[in-house]
Amino acid sequence: MxxxxxxxxxxxxSNHTLIWYGLGLIALLAAPFLFYPVFLVxxxxxxxxxxxxxxxxxxCGLLSFGHAAFFGAAGYVAGHAAKEWGxxxxxxxxxxxxxxxxxxxxxxxxxxxxxxxxxxxxTLALAQLIYFLAWQLPFTxxxxxxxxxxxxxxxxxxxxxxIMVLYYTTAAIFLFGFIAMHRMTNSTFGQLxxxxxxxxxxxxxxxYEVNRxxxxxxxxxATFAGLAGSTKxxxxxxxxxxxxxxxxxxxxILMTLLGGLGTLLGxxxxxxxxxxxxxxxxxxxxxxxVFGLFRLPPITAIIGAIFIICILLFRRGIVGEIQHWLDRRxxx
Amino acid sequence: xxxxxxxxxxxxxxxNGSFYAMLSLGLAIIFGLLxxxxxxxxxxYMLGGxxxxxxxxxxxxxxxxxLLLVPIIVGLIGAAIEKTLxxxxxxxxxxxxxxxxxxxxxxxxxxxxxxxxxAGRPYTVPSxxxxxxNLGFMFLPKYRGWVVLASLVLCLVTWYAIExxxxxxxxxxxxxxxxxxRAFGVNVPALMTIGFGIGVALAGAAGVLAAPIxxxxxxxxxxxxxxxxxxxxVGGMGSIMGAIVTSLMLGLLEGLTKVVYPQGSNxxxxxxxxxxxxxxxxxLFGRER
Numbered sequence: 001m002x003x004x005x006x007x008x009x010x011x012x013x014s015n016h017t018l019i020w021y022g023l024g025l026i027a028l029l030a031a032p033f034l035f036y037p038v039f040l041v042x043x044x045x046x047x048x049x050x051x052x053x054x055x056x057x058x059x060c061g062l063l064s065f066g067h068a069a070f071f072g073a074a075g076y077v078a079g080h081a082a083k084e085w086g087x088x089x090x091x092x093x094x095x096x097x098x099x100x101x102x103x104x105x106x107x108x109x110x111x112x113x114x115x116x117x118x119x120x121x122x123t124l125a126l127a128q129l130i131y132f133l134a135w136q137l138p139f140t141x142x143x144x145x146x147x148x149x150x151x152x153x154x155x156x157x158x159x160x161x162x163i164m165v166l167y168y169t170t171a172a173i174f175l176f177g178f179i180a181m182h183r184m185t186n187s188t189f190g191q192l193x194x195x196x197x198x199x200x201x202x203x204x205x206x207x208y209e210v211n212r213x214x215x216x217x218x219x220x221x222a223t224f225a226g227l228a229g230s231t232k233x234x235x236x237x238x239x240x241x242x243x244x245x246x247x248x249x250x251x252x253i254l255m256t257l258l259g260g261l262g263t264l265l266g267x268x269x270x271x272x273x274x275x276x277x278x279x280x281x282x283x284x285x286x287x288x289x290v291f292g293l294f295r296l297p298p299i300t301a302i303i304g305a306i307f308i309i310c311i312l313l314f315r316r317g318i319v320g321e322i323q324h325w326l327d328r329r330x331x332x
Numbered sequence: 333x334x335x336x337x338x339x340x341x342x343x344x345x346x347x348n349g350s351f352y353a354m355l356s357l358g359l360a361i362i363f364g365l366l367x368x369x370x371x372x373x374x375x376x377y378m379l380g381g382x383x384x385x386x387x388x389x390x391x392x393x394x395x396x397x398x399l400l401l402v403p404i405i406v407g408l409i410g411a412a413i414e415k416t417l418x419x420x421x422x423x424x425x426x427x428x429x430x431x432x433x434x435x436x437x438x439x440x441x442x443x444x445x446x447x448x449x450x451a452g453r454p455y456t457v458p459s460x461x462x463x464x465x466n467l468g469f470m471f472l473p474k475y476r477g478w479v480v481l482a483s484l485v486l487c488l489v490t491w492y493a494i495e496x497x498x499x500x501x502x503x504x505x506x507x508x509x510x511x512x513x514r515a516f517g518v519n520v521p522a523l524m525t526i527g528f529g530i531g532v533a534l535a536g537a538a539g540v541l542a543a544p545i546x547x548x549x550x551x552x553x554x555x556x557x558x559x560x561x562x563x564x565x566v567g568g569m570g571s572i573m574g575a576i577v578t579s580l581m582l583g584l585l586e587g588l589t590k591v592v593y594p595q596g597s598n599x600x601x602x603x604x605x606x607x608x609x610x611x612x613x614x615x616l617f618g619r620e621r
Binding site for chain 2: 122257
């Protein structure tokens with residue numbers, strides 16, 4: 001992966017880092033007073049999902065085309081645990097996340113041995129297998145999906161049906177995942193992953209068992225995708241086939257790419273933009289026409305167009321381009 | 333279980349297998365020349381089906397003319413896309429090719445949903461190919477036999493053209509070593525455009541053959557291409573004959589599963605892929621790099 005933007009390899013060690021963290025935290029705390037909280041909850045789940053995807057592609061150079069499998073399957077398991085087994089919120093999330101980890105191990109075991117494009121094709125095909133399973137297994141209820149999943153109470157005390165409790169719980173889960181992944185990326189483990197990405201033969205010659213590290217990264221990425229999927233299923237009370245569909249795998253790729261591959265905040269920004277577009281489009285009346293002249297094409301066409309524009313015009317993504325511009329201005 | 337049902341499903345399997353073969357063949361040509369896994373191949377298959385339908389309904393052009401015209405039209409559209417979009421990313425990581433064609437696929441599919449909605453449109457079997465033969469153990473509809481025959485011939489002609497003719501030799505030379513081929517005075521960029529056009533035209537031809545069997549719908553190619561990916565992984569990249577043989581084998585296996593265990597029929601190819609990856613990671617006909 002020689003063509004990734006070089007911002008990837010540079011950990012941000014600016015003096016202003018703490019200030020940015022503080023601002024981010026304030027934004028996270030204040031957001032529900034400015035925007036519709038349920039939208040934010042959905043956004044945070046997808047942002048966490050995109051961060052998990054970025055963990056694999058950004059630091060490991062592995063393009064997974066099947067991450068919806070972990071996101072969706074974890075959602076089904078968490079939903080089933082909460083609804084049918086009556087497990088409390090925390091345990092349901094844990095069940096979902098654990099199932100994604102197991103699935104990630106199975107997928108990773110067969111796929112990390114192949115590299116590059118084959119890896120992408122294999123993950124896409126494996127995710128399709130999960131999609132067909134979700135069609136046919138009894139507990140996923142095929143086209144209907146799992147609906148009316150009870151949210152329960154956090155720590156048995158705070159009712160999640162209160163929208164503010166729901167938001168801050170989701171925000172806490174997001175923050176936990178975000179910081180954990182950030183720490184991992186900047187640890188020795190993260191350095192090693194980047195070394196493998198940039199020069200695999202060299203890493204092998206240094207005595208590292210490359211495939212084991214790739215598998216670890218894959219499982220971790222799947223686990224966090226599962227955490228996002230479980231949280232989303234319970235927060236929005238629904239787990240459905242769209243969550244395991246290949247289009248969801250595609251849209252998480254777009255979020256990461258659009259925001260900035262391998263950047264810290266890129267996936268979050270990308271998730272925000274894509275979610276805002278989807279939310280805006282679905283809120284338009286059915287007979288809406290631009291300037292009263294033509295109907296807007298469906299969301300798939302718009303996402304496809306953004307994909308094309310993003311790859312041809314700004315491959316670094318929104319955050320990546322800003323970072324690049326700042327770096328150039330400060331003469332680095 | 334009746335013999336009729338068994339052979340009927342095997343025939344359907346063979347037909348699906350020939351579609352897999354045409355799509356994976358195109359995929360292999362494009363990957364060899366451009367280093368791009370063209371995920372939009374399914375969209376070009378859909379385009380083939382739709383152009384066939386449009387030619388009949390808007391211009392009154394029938395099936396057999398479509399069989400000739402549609403691959404040319406789809407190939408030209410492909411060449412135009414290669415010239416304008418794909419050309420810009422050749423010097424980047426291969427990953428971007430996959431992502432760009434993914435965007436192209438979503439755009440084409442989305443625009444067709446926009447203008448034609450998702451409902452399937454029927455296309456009647458041409459009168460010369462209606463009816464069928466009673467083979468004793470089964471009834472063979474003429475059209476279905478024709479599809480298997482036509483796609484086999486098309487695949488073999490492509491194979492022959494690539495492996496045995498001088499154009500094919502140049503094509504293979506450009507695949508192996510584009511820089512050196514260029515030094516011999518071959519116009520490699522033009523060859524890449526042609527190669528992409530041919531690869532995509534094969535998908536378009538599959539779309540024409542499919543139109544009278546499966547309803548023409550904007551969504552007809554999206555799921556197919558994922559299955560074709562699995563087929564390609566099973567066969568292993570690199571061998572053209574391998575791709576054809578694997579496609580037909582997996583198609584037949586899928587048909588067989590439909591008789592024995594119907595619930596598993598859409599999963600069987602993916603399960604086979606899983607097993608092959610565990611036992612022989614490079615694929616059945618692939619070479620370990």
